[in-house]
Amino acid sequence: MESLDNPASDNAWPTELRVSEDRRTLTVSFDDGARFAIPAETMRVLSPSAEVQGHGPGQKVTVPGKRNVSIRNVVAAGNYAVRIAFDDGHDSGIFTWRYLRELGEDGARLFAAYEAELAEKGMNRDNPAIAR
Numbered sequence: 001m002e003s004l005d006n007p008a009s010d011n012a013w014p015t016e017l018r019v020s021e022d023r024r025t026l027t028v029s030f031d032d033g034a035r036f037a038i039p040a041e042t043m044r045v046l047s048p049s050a051e052v053q054g055h056g057p058g059q060k061v062t063v064p065g066k067r068n069v070s071i072r073n074v075v076a077a078g079n080y081a082v083r084i085a086f087d088d089g090h091d092s093g094i095f096t097w098r099y100l101r102e103l104g105e106d107g108a109r110l111f112a113a114y115e116a117e118l119a120e121k122g123m124n125r126d127n128p129a130i131a132r
Contacts, residue, residue, distance in 0.1 A: 013103025023070035024120050028100050036104025042111050044069045047093035062117045
C-alpha cells in the first residue's frame with residue numbers, strides 16, 4: 001500500500017466502483033492494484049460536504065446515529081469525483097478519487113477518531129440525538 005504522500009498514489013485512477021448488494025459498502029479499485037471496501041457509515045460521517053465539514057476552521061460537525069446508513073446512489077461528478085447519496089437524505093458530498101483513496105488507506109484511524117469524538121460529546125453510532 002502506498003503512502004498518501006507518494007505522488008504515485010495521487011495519480012492512481014479508479015477502475016471500478018461497486019456498491020455491495022446490501023448497499024452498506026462501496027468497493028473502489030484503482031489502476032495501481034489498490035482496492036478498498038469503504039463502509040457507507042464511514043463515508044457518511046466523514047463526508048467532505050460543507051454540511052459535515054463546515055465552511056471554515058472549527059466548524060466540523062460530529063454526525064451521530066449513522067451505523068445503519070446505506071448508499072442510495074453514486075453519480076459521477078465530472079471526471080474527478082462521485083456524488084454519493086445516502087438513504088438518510090444526505091447527498092451533498094463530492095468524494096474525489098483522492099479522498100476515496102484516503103478513506104481506503106486511512107479510514108480505520110479516521111473512524112476511530114470519529115468514535116472518540118462521539119464519546120467525548122455523549123453521542124453514539126445508533127442514536128441520532130443531538131449532544132447533551
